[in-house]
Amino acid sequence: MENKLGLYIHIPFCSSKCAYCDFYSITEPKKHQRYIDSLILHMEDYSETLDNYDIDSVFIGGGTPTVLSKKLMITLLDGIFNNFNITKDAEITLEANPATIDTGILKRYRSEGINRLSIGMQSSCDNELKALTRIHTFDEFEESFRAARKAKFDNINIDLMYGIPEQTTASFKMSLDAVCDLQPEHVSVYGLKIEDNTPFAEKIETLVLPDEDEEYAMYEMAVNTLTQQDYVQYEISNFARPGFECRHNLKYWNCKEYLGLGPAAHSYLNDCRFSFRRDMDLYMEAMEKIDTEYDILDECYNITPKERVGEYIMLQLRLNQGLDTERFRELFNLNFERIYGKYLKIYVENDFMKKDKSTYSFTTKGRYVSNYILSAMLDFDSNIISNIVNGTDKS
Numbered sequence: 247m248e249n250k251l252g253l254y255i256h257i258p259f260c261s262s263k264c265a266y267c268d269f270y271s272i273t274e275p276k277k278h279q280r281y282i283d284s285l286i287l288h289m290e291d292y293s294e295t296l297d298n299y300d301i302d303s304v305f306i307g308g309g310t311p312t313v314l315s316k317k318l319m320i321t322l323l324d325g326i327f328n329n330f331n332i333t334k335d336a337e338i339t340l341e342a343n344p345a346t347i348d349t350g351i352l353k354r355y356r357s358e359g360i361n362r363l364s365i366g367m368q369s370s371c372d373n374e375l376k377a378l379t380r381i382h383t384f385d386e387f388e389e390s391f392r393a394a395r396k397a398k399f400d401n402i403n404i405d406l407m408y409g410i411p412e413q414t415t416a417s418f419k420m421s422l423d424a425v426c427d428l429q430p431e432h433v434s435v436y437g438l439k440i441e442d443n444t445p446f447a448e449k450i451e452t453l454v455l456p457d458e459d460e461e462y463a464m465y466e467m468a469v470n471t472l473t474q475q476d477y478v479q480y481e482i483s484n485f486a487r488p489g490f491e492c493r494h495n496l497k498y499w500n501c502k503e504y505l506g507l508g509p510a511a512h513s514y515l516n517d518c519r520f521s522f523r524r525d526m527d528l529y530m531e532a533m534e535k536i537d538t539e540y541d542i543l544d545e546c547y548n549i550t551p552k553e554r555v556g557e558y559i560m561l562q563l564r565l566n567q568g569l570d571t572e573r574f575r576e577l578f579n580l581n582f583e584r585i586y587g588k589y590l591k592i593y594v595e596n597d598f599m600k601k602d603k604s605t606y607s608f609t610t611k612g613r614y615v616s617n618y619i620l621s622a623m624l625d626f627d628s629n630i631i632s633n634i635v636n637g638t639d640k641s
């Protein structure tokens with residue numbers, strides 16, 4: 247089959263809410279069963295429509311999917327396998343929180359088809375985990391990681407965070423060394439962002455956060471240390487042993503199609519981007535009462551040619567391989583150099599970007615501030631792109 251698709255399943259449940267988190271998740275275990283039943287109804291809705299797609303990546307994320315009972319997780323997996331064409335070599339990832347998994351459970355999930363785990367460690371320092379209000383200690387994380395190895399998981403991601411309250415470059419180095427000692431196949435390194443409407447945002451004045459220079463030193467340290475340990479950085483925040491890059495996330499960055507199910511899940515399918523509302527009860531009612539009109543859609547729009555160009559630039563430049571201007575021309579019949587060359591010159595001259603033959607990519611320094619550069623880039627000459635893609639200007 248030609249058509250490939252990624253499938254994201256959102257499990258919006260956690261044991262408790264971390265003070266920095268703005269993902270959509272709730273702490274109501276009584277709703278687990280009804281929610282999984284609703285998700286399966288939703289899968290059944292899509293089953294026929296997506297019959298001509300092969301699903302080669304599944305990501306069960308959250309929230310904390312591993313707060314579900316073993317029975318419910320297996321029901322969920324059965325729902326996925328019964329409703330979609332999952333390829334034999336599909337990457338099937340489960341996000342796991344330490345303290346919610348053990349070898350017995352993981353062995354069972356491994357035998358049911360899950361072949362990749364993503365475990366949130368964040369830090370090896372218990373005072374930092376406490377500051378983040380995480381529910382686990384570093385010892386518990388280590389125990390979970392070893393349990394995963396015992397259960398024969400040979401593709402594990404560890405999430406690590408910098409910019410945590412009370413963190414120093416020395417303590418970040420300890421966390422980084424702890425990760426390297428465990429030798430996971432994949433490491434994601436994220437900077438803490440203080441998101442609006444979180445407990446952290448409310449008490450930001452009282453948080454003792456590392457300053458910008460320290461944060462950059464931590465990011466640079468992560469890049470250098472992991473690279474020396476034979477991890478390949480393939481995206482701003484992601485490092486992998488060769489061949490262990492996350493197939494599912496690569497779909498997002500390469501503008502490939504994916505379906506996301508559950509409240510707050512996002513999709514990109516048939517040139518349309520859409521997402522479901524962050525409302526668990528509405529979602530469940532809508533799935534149960536199919537003859538009633540419930541509007542569970544949050545965003546839903548067809549991508550315009552201009553948006554497609556902008557998204558492609560934003561997402562390709564996140565990848566270390568960068569943006570190939572020849573490929574850009576093939577895809578959009580546009581001259582990248584002509585539109586952006588003069589604006590990017592300053593970034594190249596100041597070592598934020600590099601140009602290698604026909605490819606533009608960020609340097610480490612540029613990756614750290616890539617959000618600013620990308621949004622500036624898209625503002626540069628928005629009108630020029632509009633004119634070109636609308637056919638009033640030809641390059």
Ligand code: SF4
Nearest residue numbers: 260263264267308309
């Ligand atoms: S466990 Fe993860 S999803 Fe749940 S509140 Fe904490 S950071 Fe958010």
